Amino acid sequence: MGFLDIRNATKAYGNVEVLHRVDIAVEEGEFLVLVGPSGCGKSTLLNMIAGLETVTSGDIAIQGRVINNVHPSKRNIAMVFQSYALYPNMTVAQNITFGLEMHGVPKAERARALEDVAQLLQIDHLLDRKPGQLSGGQRQRVAMGRALVRDPDVFLFDEPLSNLDAKLRVDMRTEIKKLHQKLGRTIVYVTHDQIEAMTLSTRIAVMYGGHVQQLGTPKDIYDAPENVFVATFMGSPAMxxxxxxxxxxxxxxxxxxxxxxxxxxxxxxxxxxxxxxxxxxxxxxxxxxxxxxxxxxxxxxxxxxxxxxxxxxxxxxxxxxxxxxxxxxxxxxxxxxxxxxxxxxxxxxxxxxxxxxxxxxxxxxxxxxx
The missing domain is CATH 2.40.50.140 (Nucleic acid-binding proteins)
Known part of the structure; x- marks a missing residue:
């Protein structure tokens, strides 16, 4: 049993099953990347973990507690979205601490958490700005700060770098890797970019057609692909x-x-x-x-x-x-x-x-x- 357990999880819309009996046990501190082409089911699975999509059958559990019917706000999960999802009328500091304020965290504690996260992400000089005054990379750091400040059990990243230019994507990839090494938190990360998957993960789940085609370390996936799809999807140029x-x-x-x-x-x-x-x-x-x-x-x-x-x-x-x-x-x-x-x-x-x-x-x- 892992820290995060996905057990025979399926998702259906009416009679159409889009996710088929997914079984993944994620250990504490692991960086799991869900990778695959558009429409393969990876974002659906992430949303099921977050509680934004219901589980049709099977279970999702964190530390042994089944969370299928637990409200998203009660799951102690933090999510970083592709679109950043920042409040445009709030400052960076307000965006980061808003969730803590809604949960009734005292002001002094919010201030300490903000200071720690701002230093960690090197955004302390941006705290009084609003999102419209920030670059794409800075907005992404703020979105990550809002997730980090909550001290969740699991971080969920939904294609967080896809809106950035090529150089900034590489830079932010390095920052996310450093962050994981420093904090040692459990991360589930969705991407269609196999380079991101290979460089960031401790394990990769390659998905296609609603099935997990292969689950393994980056070396396993690259050197011993289970099938032609995995062999040709992972690697640039392809096998x-x-x-x-x-x-x-x-x-x-x-x-x-x-x-x-x-x-x-x-x-x-x-x-x-x-x-x-x-x-x-x-x-x-x-x-x-x-x-x-x-x-x-x-x-x-x-x-x-x-x-x-x-x-x-x-x-x-x-x-x-x-x-x-x-x-x-x-x-x-x-x-x-x-x-x-x-x-x-x-x-x-x-x-x-x-x-x-x-x-x-x-x-x-x-x-x-x-």
Whole structure:
């Protein structure tokens, strides 16, 4: 049992079930990120925890206390919204302490709490301003301050950075991470941005179609995705997934697939259990960083497979150069060093780290396990 328990939680609107038997146990002090595309059910689940949506079936509990029918104001939960939801006619100080005032907290105690939070978030110089005089990043800090000052059991963040520009998003991501490390509070955070999910979380729940597709650490999600959806949703650029066939040669399974010229190439697997799939179709998954040049290949890997293939497109990206080639009839992206000598249309000697390759069942799209 976790600090926050979501047990077989479902949500239906009439006959349409939009959230299906979600089971997640969140430990105290954990940073859980719910990530997925629009309409996957992540915000609905967050709203059910907050009490803004009812639970159709199943339970949500905090510290063993079922809160399904508890009013939102009685759940000791603080929520930070995408829109900030600040009162425009109030100062920053009034916005932060308004909730405490409504709960009858004495003025001296409110003042101490305000001072602590303002220093923590470095907004003490903004306390007399109104929201209209603040930048997006400053408004977000005020919204976070209003949540922090209440000292809740659980913090809920609903896509809090989506209204900020790219640089400010990165800065605020770092601030939220620092805040969690400093306070050690339980956080449930919703985003559609997989970079936010990977950098902020201690665990990630990847959602799609109202189901939790995979629940695990960022490393688990990235290195061992449960299915093709998780593999392609998490990672930038996305994992390359292409059709292949398993061929066993000298007792060792290989991925057989066509290169840019239509010639069959064999890439040796490091997973012996795939020998049971001899002659069968699979989907081969390879991350872009596992496709590189021989000098840039992982020195710790015991299975770097050579592949000579024609380069389709090159994309310089500062610290990296991305190279696209045709493999298995699909575009496959490799991540090269910035100074890699690559040119569109040329034949190139790639190095494929097959230790990182993953095979998926083309029927179920699930990862093929031992």
């Amino acid at each position: 390359n997934v292409m059709p292949a066939k398993v061929r066993v040669a000298d007792g060792v399974p290989h991925a057989a697939l066509a290169d840019a010229e239509g010639q069959e190439v064999l890439l040796r697997f490091s997973q012996p259990h795939l020998a049971a799939w001899d002659g069968r179709d699979i989907l081969l998954g390879i991350r872009p960083e596992a496709i590189t040049d021989p000098d840039g290949a992982d020195r710790n890997s015991s299975n770097i497979e050579p592949l000579r293939n024609r380069i389709g497109v090159t994309e310089p990206a500062g610290a990296d150069t991305f190279v696209t080639m045709t493999l298995g009839g699909k575009d496959a992206i490799g991540r090269m060093r910035a100074d890699a000598q690559v040119a569109a249309g040329e034949m190139f000697d790639f190095a494929i780290n097959m230790e990182k390759a993953i095979a998926f069942d083309p029927q179920t799209e699930a990862r093929i396990k031992p």
